Amino acid sequence: MTDSLHIALLAFDGVQILDVSGPAAVFAAANDACGRAFYRVHILSAAGGAVRSSSAVSVASAALAGLAPAAVHTLLIVGGEQAALLRMAAEPAVRLWVRDCAATARRYGSVCSGALALGALGLIDGKRVATHWDSCDTLARNNPGARVDADALYIEDGRLWTSAGVTTGIDMCLAMVERDLGAAVSDAIAARLVLYARRPGHQSQFSPMLHAQARAGAPFAALIGWMKEHLAEQLDVPALAARVAMSARSFHRKFSAAVGETPARFVETLRLDQARQLLAARVALKDIAARTGFATPAQLSKAFERRFGVTPMLFRATHAR
Template identity: 40%
Template structure:
């Protein structure tokens, strides 16, 4: 079996987990029969300081690497400061040598700045997806995906999604059985349910310019459980349903019905976060029935409200209820997906 050379391109301010997480996946795969060599490089060949304050030594300068898979880590400076030209130059140089190009979290901004994502589908951390789309309009950003593959370029969402992506690469290289053994060993999912939306912050609505539309959105936000049909909302502010629909489209880029659904979904998430039952959350948010809430949750977030509630309401296990480690449940009774696109939104 040939050695597969994985190189991590690092820089000052990089997220430590963006490197250590995927690297552990490849290293664990090696204990089970894979042959990955792991190397670390900076543009200059000098050590870098990570996001947690430690210094990370590197093996070489980027120009001296031979590489099969190049992994570009993310970091907060990539979205707050200009991306260094030496970093984009290093990526372009290594891209010419690498068979596979990978970015973790905001590492996608480096790829985009280097011109390597032009015309490609890509993702990044949900908090920065809109910025990536605005800054690089020729990139087709998929804000809900945990990771995306497009013509040999792989991009992932927040830091732990980089671990998911690394596992999927192991599956591509060595098959589902070895990848499943890695997942079990690291106690992780083979394919994490849902997308990024389940992790994202509450909806931040733009303030409409038109007073009538502002009155409508304020009412929906304050009392999501009311009827809120387009006709009833139009009567409330004295405009025709067609005109109200035009206002929603022009100022908010959506329809009245979709806006109501988004607000209700955010309200239901907040109630579930606070520990309310699925049935109570469905009623209070205006969905009417738990089944309607479940259908909307699965369609929009990729998980059921019950699973969402279990995942986000506590960090401890119920001592009265035996639990199985996530890795031992991870798709052991299902055929692993060959797709790198997750359903649906760290």
């Protein structure tokens, strides 16, 4: 039996509890799935002891000095209250340990706003990185040498792995497990954790549907939810207007103002977003076209390439699991 891979999660007072518990649960479930202690998870802090989370739940931690940086396979700095996170990153002992660890670890990175600490430690220059949408501007401003992707759920750039807000840490760690143990194990973990779907890193932090629903309000928010469930049906202006008891002209004007896209453009947005997810899941192009409301695979391909700049097949080749 090979030695366990040491996973270090670096926490602090004010940490976001899900940034710790989500990744820890993924690696623990991987051990269960493969029937042995493939991973050993360490929750670390500068001094050790109980770490208070932002949600009033405390987590037991060990002092980072007790784990040699060279022993760490994967280092993740988790997110939380920004001021507390940056205070931790400014501590000399933390700075030295993290930099030494990042120099030798097979992977290093962050969950959520933990990327701010990586930036403060000079570990993201020249890299493409993700973080919580609320921290993107700060991260970009403080680290002009980094390329901050405000859309991605998580990003792998060489040995550096970074994720967006909170639950995306689970998606990222599932991708790490898949890299280490294969897709069957990561899919089994997703099922064990009762995840609705595994999300690829290229997926936006905000789905077009949720973004539009948040912006639109009544009566269009409910209509948008219905549209998402009926993409294969006729979704032209007369049909949609009838569902909200409006004239076609009034509906077109009010919907466009509320959502920021014309009805036709938004319907295509929903259909292409669903097509991306189905392509990543390796569904046949003919079936995708039928399920998303495109008359033919050729029509889907033309719309997809026009919107994203790549063919569906090239997208699948680079993003499929």
